[in-house]
Amino acid sequence: MAAVRPVPHVYSSRQSLLVSGEGQRFTAAAMMQCPPFQKRRVVSMGLSEQGPSVAIVGVTGAVGQEFLSVLSERDFPYRNLKLLASKRSAGKQITFEGREIVIEELTEDSFHGIDVALFSAGGSISKKFGPIAVHKGSVVVDNSSAFRMDEGIPLVIPEVNSDAMSHIKLSNKKGALIANPNCSTIICLMAATPLHRHAKVRRMVVSTYQAASGAGAAAMAELEQQTREVLEGKPPTCNIFQRQYAFNLFSHNSAVMQNGYNEEEMKLVKETKKIWSDPDVKVTATCIRVPVMRAHAESINLQFEKPLDEDTARQLLRQAAGVVLIDDRASNNFPTPLEVSNKDDVAVGRVRHDISQEGNHGLDIFVCGDQIRKGAALNAVQIAEKLL
Amino acid sequence: MAAVRPVPHVYSSRQSLLVSGEGQRFTAAAMMQCPPFQKRRVVSMGLSEQGPSVAIVGVTGAVGQEFLSVLSERDFPYRNLKLLASKRSAGKQITFEGREIVIEELTEDSFHGIDVALFSAGGSISKKFGPIAVHKGSVVVDNSSAFRMDEGIPLVIPEVNSDAMSHIKLSNKKGALIANPNCSTIICLMAATPLHRHAKVRRMVVSTYQAASGAGAAAMAELEQQTREVLEGKPPTCNIFQRQYAFNLFSHNSAVMQNGYNEEEMKLVKETKKIWSDPDVKVTATCIRVPVMRAHAESINLQFEKPLDEDTARQLLRQAAGVVLIDDRASNNFPTPLEVSNKDDVAVGRVRHDISQEGNHGLDIFVCGDQIRKGAALNAVQIAEKLL
Incomplete structure (x- = not known):
């Protein structure tokens, strides 16, 4: 497994001081560090021509930031990474795995060529842009409650019921929606x-x-x-x-x-x-x-x-x-x-x-x-x- | 109902700042104030020749302090009030209802002439001194877990099962023990x-x-x-x-x-x-x-x-x-x-x-x-x- 890389973060103005049982000072970035007891499954090698093109919708939120951290720590393979947020955040830069990525405004044209779109920007954004992304051929993994109870939409905890999404493949380029259950x-x-x-x-x-x-x-x-x-x-x-x-x-x-x-x-x-x-x-x-x-x-x-x-x-x-x-x-x-x-x-x-x-x-x-x-x-x- | 009197407190060095929903500053003493929505039953008139002689065991603790507050607010009638604590606190003064009362050390001789003894000084103190007080003719209301499950000892929430203690009277001067349930x-x-x-x-x-x-x-x-x-x-x-x-x-x-x-x-x-x-x-x-x-x-x-x-x-x-x-x-x-x-x-x-x-x-x-x-x-x- 590759060493855990420095993890980027954008909401430094919101950083909170949190203390662990050992009294360490935590910032939002430090909070993303990993514990020793995890049984982590390593998937692949990060930036890779064979990896999918990935978009993150709602990258400036708490979960959006954690997406970056988790993708990096798990060496999730990706060919390209698009960071999407509201107009307010568009234009800001995030350093991810040593490269500067500019946040783009989420629009109906955002999903061209995107294989996997991770959504965490609230239910109304998911309802509007989820189907658009699916129409463009993206597989949307949606963190909101918008589609969870819809028939035909898999609601998946990988350790529990990954079979519910076994019919969905990136390879056939047919878009699909998979819902992430509530925390x-x-x-x-x-x-x-x-x-x-x-x-x-x-x-x-x-x-x-x-x-x-x-x-x-x-x-x-x-x-x-x-x-x-x-x-x-x-x-x-x-x-x-x-x-x-x-x-x-x-x-x-x-x-x-x-x-x-x-x-x-x-x-x-x-x-x-x-x-x-x-x-x-x-x-x-x-x-x-x-x-x-x-x-x-x-x-x-x-x-x-x-x-x-x-x-x-x-x-x-x-x-x-x-x-x-x-x-x-x-x-x-x-x-x-x-x-x-x-x-x-x-x-x-x-x-x-x-x-x-x-x-x-x-x-x-x-x-x-x-x-x-x-x-x-x-x-x-x-x-x-x-x-x- | 008489106006709520100023409530004494001894543990000023331990006072904590607590804030209500409205942002008021609370001290340990102010925390004892009463809300408007209570349906309070007024019993009698505070200091009274007809009232029982009362002892508080463990008066310097959080519950001991609250005993004083509650007795005062509810105008509990008492002929005499004895404040008992460990040797460490003996000699300190508490102002209660305008009078200075000196804290006495809890000993085997503390319960002479005491009608009601309110205990909140931990299980081992209750186990040792509860039976002594009962032997002296006091009715002990014990806040510890020492006697709660003992057969023959009433375990009472007045709104729930006051009948369990109906056989216990102050008038016959026979000591008894009543246990206060866990919070x-x-x-x-x-x-x-x-x-x-x-x-x-x-x-x-x-x-x-x-x-x-x-x-x-x-x-x-x-x-x-x-x-x-x-x-x-x-x-x-x-x-x-x-x-x-x-x-x-x-x-x-x-x-x-x-x-x-x-x-x-x-x-x-x-x-x-x-x-x-x-x-x-x-x-x-x-x-x-x-x-x-x-x-x-x-x-x-x-x-x-x-x-x-x-x-x-x-x-x-x-x-x-x-x-x-x-x-x-x-x-x-x-x-x-x-x-x-x-x-x-x-x-x-x-x-x-x-x-x-x-x-x-x-x-x-x-x-x-x-x-x-x-x-x-x-x-x-x-x-x-x-x-x-």
């Missing part, structure tokens, strides 16, 4: 699927502890700013969220639907059914935003059709690709959001027999995963790798 | 009991979002200090907890038991059975510490024996003593820990039909309650009020 769903199913395959999940009760990053880089900056203000005894600035976030938590900010669930919760319910191709699996969720920067946590209660004991569950999780087991009861060492920040793997712990269920048909688990990485950019790049 | 249990059952009485809870899945205050005033100070350090790019000081708490969360710091549950989780499981006198109710819990100062939140999934629809549930919660319903879907306004901080009532919201259960047999709710107040000091003082 909470990806993190949940990375942990639940190895257990589901073994014992079939009948019902799942999920409570989330979601980071600021899910609401974008500006929300991370607001959490930091508010925290400074609160510590100085000043009123907290509330632009992104309607209430104080520092030293507080609140029900997820997405709209609440007719049935009382918010959109974030319904994504977990519906996307799970689609990804597992199991319309009968029962899911309920309560999604909460907590004052953490960039990794989500989820408390997951599982009911299985077949018996599944703790030890077998731990063994299954240990063997699962993209999952790391942190489950040391003696030293009270379990996954935390800070530990998984900037890391690829989803961490699972607190694996235990649910004493509220009869026999060996229930488990409680606690899961943490980086929202920007596996919850968004990494998963999308892994989807793109499957196309090669 | 998470109190907050959970304040919301779940009105629904349980109507439809009988068969199973409950709880995920907690627990504040620093549950680990004491020093943990609150550590969270504040760490947050400052992290924002300054310094390594966080970890004295109380073994890992970074600022901008992070972690599995509850109590010991993990043989069955994989930590002690905090098993308190929820066992105390619920005892308080509801229902050994068959099934409970599972995942307890997580979040970077919030003094109020807990809990995501609770309920399975009922009898059908219970959303509207009826909301009506039951609206009518419940000590509960306030905050459940505005249109404006995404639901309970938050910050809102309930320094307030008596437990707030409930996100009341919705659980779509993962058949028929009307399931509900999801989200609950917030002040850990120091209803989770500890207020509940104990309410127990003492029942003795009058």
